[in-house]
Amino acid sequence: MKNDSPKDRAVCDAFIRDFQNLEAQLNGQSSTPFHEKRVRAITTFAELGFPNMRQEKWKYTSIAPLLKEKFQLASAHKITEKALQPFLINGLEENRVVFVNGYFDKALSKYDMPPGVLIAGLDEAYHSHAALIDEHLGKYLQIDEQPFAALNTAFARDGILIHIPQNTVIEKPLHLLFISDVDERPFHSHPRNLIILEQGSQLSLVESHHTLSPDVYFNNFVTEIIVGPNAKLDHIKIQDESKAAYHFAATQAKVARDAVFNSTGIDLGGAILRNDINIEFTGENAEAQLLGFYYATGTQLMDNHTFIDHAVPHCNSNELFKGFLDDKSHGVFNGAVLVRPDAQKTNAFQQNQAILISKNATIDAKPELEIFADDVLCSHGATIGELQDDHLFYLRSRGIGEEMAKAMLHIAFANDIFERIKIDAVREKLEAEIIARFGG
Amino acid sequence: MPKPPAKNDYDDKFGSAEEQQTVENLTKSEYKWGFTTDIETDMAPKGLNENIVRFISAKKEEPEWLLQWRLKAFRHWQKMVEPKWPNVKYPPIDFQNAYYYAAPKPQKQLESLDEVDPKLRETFDKLGISIMEQKRLSNVAVDAVMDSVSVATTFQGELKKHGIIFGAFSEAVKNHPELVRKYLGSVVPYTDNFYAALNSAVFSDGSFCYIPKGVRCPMELSTYFRINAANTGQFERTLIVADEGANVSYLEGCTAPMRDENQLHAAVVEIYVHKEAQVKYSTVQNWYPGDENGVGGVYNFVTKRAITHENAKVSWTQVETGSAITWKYPSVILKGDNSIGEFYSVALTNNYQQADTGTKMMHLGKNTRSTIISKGISAGKSQNSYRGLVRVGKNAENARNFSQCDSLLIGDQCGAHTFPYLEIKNPTAQVEHEATTSKIGDDQIFYLLQRGISEEDAINMIVNGYCKEVFRELPMEFAVEAQKLLAVSLEGSVG
Numbered sequence: 001m002k003n004d005s006p007k008d009r010a011v012c013d014a015f016i017r018d019f020q021n022l023e024a025q026l027n028g029q030s031s032t033p034f035h036e037k038r039v040r041a042i043t044t045f046a047e048l049g050f051p052n053m054r055q056e057k058w059k060y061t062s063i064a065p066l067l068k069e070k071f072q073l074a075s076a077h078k079i080t081e082k083a084l085q086p087f088l089i090n091g092l093e094e095n096r097v098v099f100v101n102g103y104f105d106k107a108l109s110k111y112d113m114p115p116g117v118l119i120a121g122l123d124e125a126y127h128s129h130a131a132l133i134d135e136h137l138g139k140y141l142q143i144d145e146q147p148f149a150a151l152n153t154a155f156a157r158d159g160i161l162i163h164i165p166q167n168t169v170i171e172k173p174l175h176l177l178f179i180s181d182v183d184e185r186p187f188h189s190h191p192r193n194l195i196i197l198e199q200g201s202q203l204s205l206v207e208s209h210h211t212l213s214p215d216v217y218f219n220n221f222v223t224e225i226i227v228g229p230n231a232k233l234d235h236i237k238i239q240d241e242s243k244a245a246y247h248f249a250a251t252q253a254k255v256a257r258d259a260v261f262n263s264t265g266i267d268l269g270g271a272i273l274r275n276d277i278n279i280e281f282t283g284e285n286a287e288a289q290l291l292g293f294y295y296a297t298g299t300q301l302m303d304n305h306t307f308i309d310h311a312v313p314h315c316n317s318n319e320l321f322k323g324f325l326d327d328k329s330h331g332v333f334n335g336a337v338l339v340r341p342d343a344q345k346t347n348a349f350q351q352n353q354a355i356l357i358s359k360n361a362t363i364d365a366k367p368e369l370e371i372f373a374d375d376v377l378c379s380h381g382a383t384i385g386e387l388q389d390d391h392l393f394y395l396r397s398r399g400i401g402e403e404m405a406k407a408m409l410h411i412a413f414a415n416d417i418f419e420r421i422k423i424d425a426v427r428e429k430l431e432a433e434i435i436a437r438f439g440g
Numbered sequence: 441m442p443k444p445p446a447k448n449d450y451d452d453k454f455g456s457a458e459e460q461q462t463v464e465n466l467t468k469s470e471y472k473w474g475f476t477t478d479i480e481t482d483m484a485p486k487g488l489n490e491n492i493v494r495f496i497s498a499k500k501e502e503p504e505w506l507l508q509w510r511l512k513a514f515r516h517w518q519k520m521v522e523p524k525w526p527n528v529k530y531p532p533i534d535f536q537n538a539y540y541y542a543a544p545k546p547q548k549q550l551e552s553l554d555e556v557d558p559k560l561r562e563t564f565d566k567l568g569i570s571i572m573e574q575k576r577l578s579n580v581a582v583d584a585v586m587d588s589v590s591v592a593t594t595f596q597g598e599l600k601k602h603g604i605i606f607g608a609f610s611e612a613v614k615n616h617p618e619l620v621r622k623y624l625g626s627v628v629p630y631t632d633n634f635y636a637a638l639n640s641a642v643f644s645d646g647s648f649c650y651i652p653k654g655v656r657c658p659m660e661l662s663t664y665f666r667i668n669a670a671n672t673g674q675f676e677r678t679l680i681v682a683d684e685g686a687n688v689s690y691l692e693g694c695t696a697p698m699r700d701e702n703q704l705h706a707a708v709v710e711i712y713v714h715k716e717a718q719v720k721y722s723t724v725q726n727w728y729p730g731d732e733n734g735v736g737g738v739y740n741f742v743t744k745r746a747i748t749h750e751n752a753k754v755s756w757t758q759v760e761t762g763s764a765i766t767w768k769y770p771s772v773i774l775k776g777d778n779s780i781g782e783f784y785s786v787a788l789t790n791n792y793q794q795a796d797t798g799t800k801m802m803h804l805g806k807n808t809r810s811t812i813i814s815k816g817i818s819a820g821k822s823q824n825s826y827r828g829l830v831r832v833g834k835n836a837e838n839a840r841n842f843s844q845c846d847s848l849l850i851g852d853q854c855g856a857h858t859f860p861y862l863e864i865k866n867p868t869a870q871v872e873h874e875a876t877t878s879k880i881g882d883d884q885i886f887y888l889l890q891r892g893i894s895e896e897d898a899i900n901m902i903v904n905g906y907c908k909e910v911f912r913e914l915p916m917e918f919a920v921e922a923q924k925l926l927a928v929s930l931e932g933s934v935g
Contacts, residue, residue, distance in 0.1 A: 367860060371856045
């Protein structure tokens with residue numbers, strides 16, 4: 001075991017006990033290939049233990065507060081349709097899939113899909129589509145060095161399963177809602193998502209995370225995404241969990257020849273947030289755009305780790321992360337780009353900008369480039385600081401008050417990300433949110 | 441972060457008052473007896489233990505406090521583990537299977553340059569090193585007029601006039617123990633890292649330089665004029681102290697290829713910069729990089745650090761072309777308000793060389809500024825990494841950093857990597873980091889080729905242009921040599 005602290009060990013053991021309870025409940029499924037993956041994963045997790053700050057990937061992120069909490073495994077939970085209302089997005093109300101505490105809520109979900117398209121809860125779908133799930137689940141995400149992904153795999157039961165067949169274009173964006181509602185004790189939940197776009201298909205996905213109560217809970221997501229040849233996936237994730245919650249999310253995307261994958265992450269909630277976004281190009285001429293925006297206040301810790309693997313030639317990646325850090329918050333950005341030998345004609349660009357609003361906020365940024373091919377254009381840039389004085393001066397010299405000028409500049413900073421969101425209703429909602437925050 | 445030494449208080453470095461007293465007594469009693477330890481051999485036995493450390497210290501006739509300091513460093517080193525984080529690969533080093541002290545062996549005197557390895561001479565010619573200098577470097581007996589001893593003495597006299605102390609470390613320990621004792625380990629404590637601890641325990645020799653208050657050193661201080669420290673061995677220790685308002689430019693190394701049998705080099709350079717003082721430290725490193733197949737070559741694991749007080753300035757400039765493995769991060773602790781740190785680097789790797797190099801800028805004082813310009817060039821099958829840290833502390837109001845790290849790849853077998861770390865705790869800080877990686881543009885080469893310039897020359901021109909930002913920070917004669925050095929180091933990487 002890599003983490004040898006006895007205290008952390010005890011926390012690990014609590015999770016392992018929960019796993020044994022889960023196993024007892026699953027007696028009907030205990031011989032499936034899915035369950036074999038779970039068993040392997042809990043073994044891996046037991047070996048790895050929870051990460052600590054001596055590990056390079058966790059250098060700036062202390063998960064100590066998480067380890068102090070006592071969680072129980074989430075169970076199915078009901079919420080009212082009315083409770084869902086504030087989280088719905090204009091125009092997408094009739095195209096939604098709802099999860100409550102990590103479990104698929106069929107009654108609250110509404111969607112109409114062309115024939116051949118599969119959108120279902122993973123647990124339910126395993127009865128009818130076991131072969132598809134067994135083929136893909138856990139195949140893309142490596143859990144050997146990721147304790148949280150291992151933990152997710154061990155407890156993986158429900159989540160979204162999306163399978164879009166060849167040459168099918170879904171016009172209307174699909175809204176995935178993950179609602180957390182703590183009943184009595186804080187829960188830990190491990191939703192597992194599998195999104196497969198076959199050749200030539202297209203999908204636009206809005207994933208949003210909300211809470212009904214400002215409580216402590218622990219959501220640990222894993223999403224595996226396969227974007228087939230010439231397919232296109234737009235994925236927007238809005239995370240607005242409880243300020244006391246722990247949100248860990250690992251995403252592994254494989255992008256095939258001529259495919260496009262656009263990922264946008266907006267992070268507002270969570271006591272500790274950790275995103276691990278890995279994108280791997282598997283075919284030439286593929287393209288990925290990775291956008292991120294975060295706004296941390298209070299003592300929030302927001303950690304974005306991204307990894308773009310240019311394994312094949314002629315691919316483009318473009319990454320832009322922007323964030324505000326207020327109060328005593330702490331931001332972490334680690335963006336790695338790997339260009340493997342022979343991945344010639346790669347274009348990889350990365351930008352990371354952070355603004356510290358308060359004197360007590362901290363940002364730790366680490367953009368990385370690892371390049372093993374010569375005919376490439378790669379760059380990264382990072383800027384950290386306040387608003388620029390000359391911008392402020394420009395506005396003030398035109399008679400705009402300091403507060404107002406600052407608000408305008410902050411909104412403009414955020415808009416750099418928002419204006420790239422193509423779904424109007426989502427963009428307007430976010431813009432309104434940020435204007436409200438800066439009292440514009 | 442090491443505390444600056446308080447006046448006449450060595451507590452943090454040399455133990456408690458009682459310990460110091462003991463040391464004091466021991467030192468005094470030793471004087472009575474003198475250093476009578478009879479050392480017949482000129483070589484310490486293989487391996488590393490406390491006796492070896494004592495042996496080295498005795499050989500150098502060091503005072504007791506220094507021996508104790510070495511021993512403390514050694515005991516600390518034993519508890520440390522070798523760092524594994526650098527992005528370099530090499531077989532494990534057996535620290536017990538090495539010699540830690542060998543008296544400088546007199547090299548065979550050659551009668552004329554004709555006896556020198558023709559390959560070496562070819563390189564000398566390409567670098568444009570004068571015949572006289574070539575003779576000196578390859579240990580050919582030189583006539584009295586050009587005797588470097590006399591040159592050196594002239595300069596020594598000049599330095600003395602200004603009160604500048606400049607010489608071998610071991611001599612400084614004898615002649616200026618109070619200065620050495622005050623500053624040794626004040627910037628790089630023996631606890632700092634694995635190789636710094638090893639160096640502290642077994643350092644062979646090095647240079648010591650002290651510039652008194654308000655003195656501007658009249659010449660560039662260079663190992664070039666310093667024959668007494670020519671054989672500094674593999675664990676070199678340099679200590680530079682610039683007192684208030686002093687100004688010095690220090691040159692280390694030489695563009696000429698250095699053949700050395702020692703594979704492991706772990707040097708430490710400490711620079712203590714008082715208020716208003718300025719130090720410029722330039723390095724050209726061209727140790728043996730191993731052959732075309734990556735066999736042999738020097739492992740160069742260096743700790744270099746400076747600390748600056750109010751309104752002081754430190755500038756590191758380095759041209760790194762040698763060594764099989766380079767592992768080196770010249771750093772600046774910007775402690776005083778308004779102090780400035782600069783880092784200009786060209787790191788070139790060819791064949792199977794590996795470099796993991798960069799800098800650390802720790803902004804602690806207000807209005808501190810730092811600039812980082814790093815140019816990496818990888819060719820052949822080499823791996824070249826930039827690793828840098830910019831840290832802005834909570835109280836470093838209005839700190840400013842600009843970093844630019846460019847990598848150039850020549851050929852598709854090599855790698856270029858960038859690992860910058862930015863840790864910012866103050867909202868008024870302005871930190872900018874930029875990095876780009878690319879190859880030499882086909883259109884650039886085509887342009888030069890069609891004007892009748894050969895491909896090799898074209899690449900040299902482009903590479904030199906690419907490094908210009910760094911070269912112009914080098915002292916004049918170094919800059920000229922450095923350009924030629926790049927050309928030599930890139931040989932065979934084209935076509």
